[in-house]
Amino acid sequence: MKQKRAIMVFASLAFAVCTLAQTKAVRVESPIVGEKDFVWYVEQKNAWKALTQKDPTDERAWLNYYHAARYMAWYQEEDTTARQVVREMEATIPDSYTFNLCAYRESVSGKGYGDPKTYAEAALKKLPDEMQFFDYDQWVCYLAMQGDETRMRPLAKRYFDSGIYSEAVLRYSYNELAGMEEGGIYIANGDAAIIPKWLIQEGMGLHKDKTIVCASFLMVKEYRDWLFKKLGIEQPALKEPMSAEDYDSNEVALINAIIGKYGDKVYFSPLNANTNNYWKDNLYNEGLMLKYSKKAYDNMAVKRRNVEERYQMEYLLVSFRPEWTAGQRLTANYAVLLADLLPYYAQHDRQRYEWLMKRLVCGVTNTSLSEEKKQEYMNVLLGK
Numbered sequence: 001m002k003q004k005r006a007i008m009v010f011a012s013l014a015f016a017v018c019t020l021a022q023t024k025a026v027r028v029e030s031p032i033v034g035e036k037d038f039v040w041y042v043e044q045k046n047a048w049k050a051l052t053q054k055d056p057t058d059e060r061a062w063l064n065y066y067h068a069a070r071y072m073a074w075y076q077e078e079d080t081t082a083r084q085v086v087r088e089m090e091a092t093i094p095d096s097y098t099f100n101l102c103a104y105r106e107s108v109s110g111k112g113y114g115d116p117k118t119y120a121e122a123a124l125k126k127l128p129d130e131m132q133f134f135d136y137d138q139w140v141c142y143l144a145m146q147g148d149e150t151r152m153r154p155l156a157k158r159y160f161d162s163g164i165y166s167e168a169v170l171r172y173s174y175n176e177l178a179g180m181e182e183g184g185i186y187i188a189n190g191d192a193a194i195i196p197k198w199l200i201q202e203g204m205g206l207h208k209d210k211t212i213v214c215a216s217f218l219m220v221k222e223y224r225d226w227l228f229k230k231l232g233i234e235q236p237a238l239k240e241p242m243s244a245e246d247y248d249s250n251e252v253a254l255i256n257a258i259i260g261k262y263g264d265k266v267y268f269s270p271l272n273a274n275t276n277n278y279w280k281d282n283l284y285n286e287g288l289m290l291k292y293s294k295k296a297y298d299n300m301a302v303k304r305r306n307v308e309e310r311y312q313m314e315y316l317l318v319s320f321r322p323e324w325t326a327g328q329r330l331t332a333n334y335a336v337l338l339a340d341l342l343p344y345y346a347q348h349d350r351q352r353y354e355w356l357m358k359r360l361v362c363g364v365t366n367t368s369l370s371e372e373k374k375q376e377y378m379n380v381l382l383g384k
Contacts, residue, residue: 023047028067030133031074032192032326033166038075044068045081052088059098062089063134066102082106086113097126101138117146124151133164140195145217147226153202160203168327170196171315176269176288177207179306185231185262186289187213187255188269192326215275218254219247233261252278259292266292270337287311288337304341307356316363328367335360335377342381357381 025047048065051058066089069081086106089099100123107113120142128135136159143152159165173196180186188194197212211231217223219241228235236257238250259266259279268276268283268290276283276290283290284299287306291299307313316331323331338360345353364377 025051025061025064028064028071030067030137030191031071033133033324035325036071038072041068041072041075045072052092056092059093059096062093062096063098063102066098066105067134070105082109083113097123097128100126101134104142105138131158131162136162136164137191137195140198141191144198144214144223145220146222149226152198156198156202160199165196165199166324166327167321168315168323168331170200171312172288172327172330172333173197174200174206175306175311175313177210178310178312179287179289180207180210180267181265183209183265185211185213185258185266186269187215187258187266187275189215189272189275190269192330193269193271213258215251215255215272218251224254228257231258231261233257251275255279264291264293268292271333285337288334300341300344303338304344307338307341308352313359316359316366318362319366323367328369331363332367332369332374332377334363335381339380339383343383 023043023046026044028041028044028048045065045068048061048068051061052065055061062085066082066085069079069085072081073079083106086099086102089096089102093099100119103113104116104119104123107116107119120139124139127139136155140152140156140159143149143155169192173193176186177197177200186197194212194214197207197210200206201208201210201212211227213227214223218227224235234257236253238253239246241247241250255278268279270276270285270288270290279292282292282294284293284297286299286302288311291302313334316334338356342353342357342360345356360381361378364374364381367374369377
């Protein structure tokens with residue numbers, strides 16, 4: 001009987017230790033940096049909530065509590081926990097930087113939580129001396145969306161100089177820009193597609209002749225006014241948006257206006273299939289970019305030029321530090337976008353074939369992606 005009780009006590013203690021280990025509060029990063037599953041976010045939401053209850057003035061705990069709740073909704077769209085967290089902050093730390101940051105993020109999520117600009121400007125007045133990923137990422141985007149280059153440019157340079165941003169994502173973006181012609185216009189969506197290009201332009205002073213267009217920002221009047229003035233284009237008449245279809249129609253009209261003036265200087269990211277679909281019959285793959293053209297041309301020759309002369313690909317050979325999830329996926333993505341050059345090189349330039357294959361293989365194997373995912377990329381290289 002005593003032995004049975006001892007086993008039960010031991011089991012209870014083991015369960016308690018296991019539970020504590022699972023609920024240890026860990027900083028919640030953006031999925032761009034490190035993606036987790038739904039259960040992990042739920043556990044972190046509970047762990048950080050407990051810390052806010054222990055110390056209601058702990059802004060770090062509130063921020064992580066909010067982020068965990070926010071990313072739970074990536075798996076369950078109907079989840080409203082993040083909004084509830086913001087309400088709790090409003091009742092507890094209403095004048096804080098963290099509340100205004102999170103209230104802004106919630107207000108632009110499509111669910112509505114007051115006036116986004118009010119929260120944004122309040123937060124910008126309280127920027128912390130030591131800024132982190134979320135601070136830089138959020139406010140560089142906000143200022144760009146407002147067409148406020150005066151404030152955006154120095155903040156983008158400060159972001160680059162901080163060393164926080166992923167080197168792999170920056171290098172991928174550098175190669176995208178290097179493959180474009182002078183004065184090109186790049187259209188895409190997504191943080192890892194847009195932000196690093198601003199950082200390269202402002203932090204390194206390179207490729208400043210290119211215009212970076214965030215397609216989703218086109219629905220913001222301040223951004224439209226800034227962009228079309230910069231490009232010297234008259235804005236087309238837009239529909240009063242009453243549905244998702246109206247927003248899509250307006251986006252197409254605005255991009256068509258850009259194409260109407262700049263034509264084959266316009267490039268699209270191949271990672272944004274939904275955005276590109278309308279123009280798919282006029283898009284030609286030049287490597288890491290899709291170029292718009294009304295006329296067919298030898299885009300494969302341009303693609304070979306980019307690989308041989310413009311892209312810096314030596315970094316694919318060796319990885320010296322852990323990389324963001326986004327960085328690893330982009331590094332492996334070279335295999336998808338450049339694999340169609342291998343048959344040509346195999347036939348015409350065996351040395352270049354071996355050179356390219358080695359870099360594409362390393363771009364896959366040097367990541368920490370799952371073995372199953374790696375094999376998918378390798379199958380593309382092997383033509384399976």
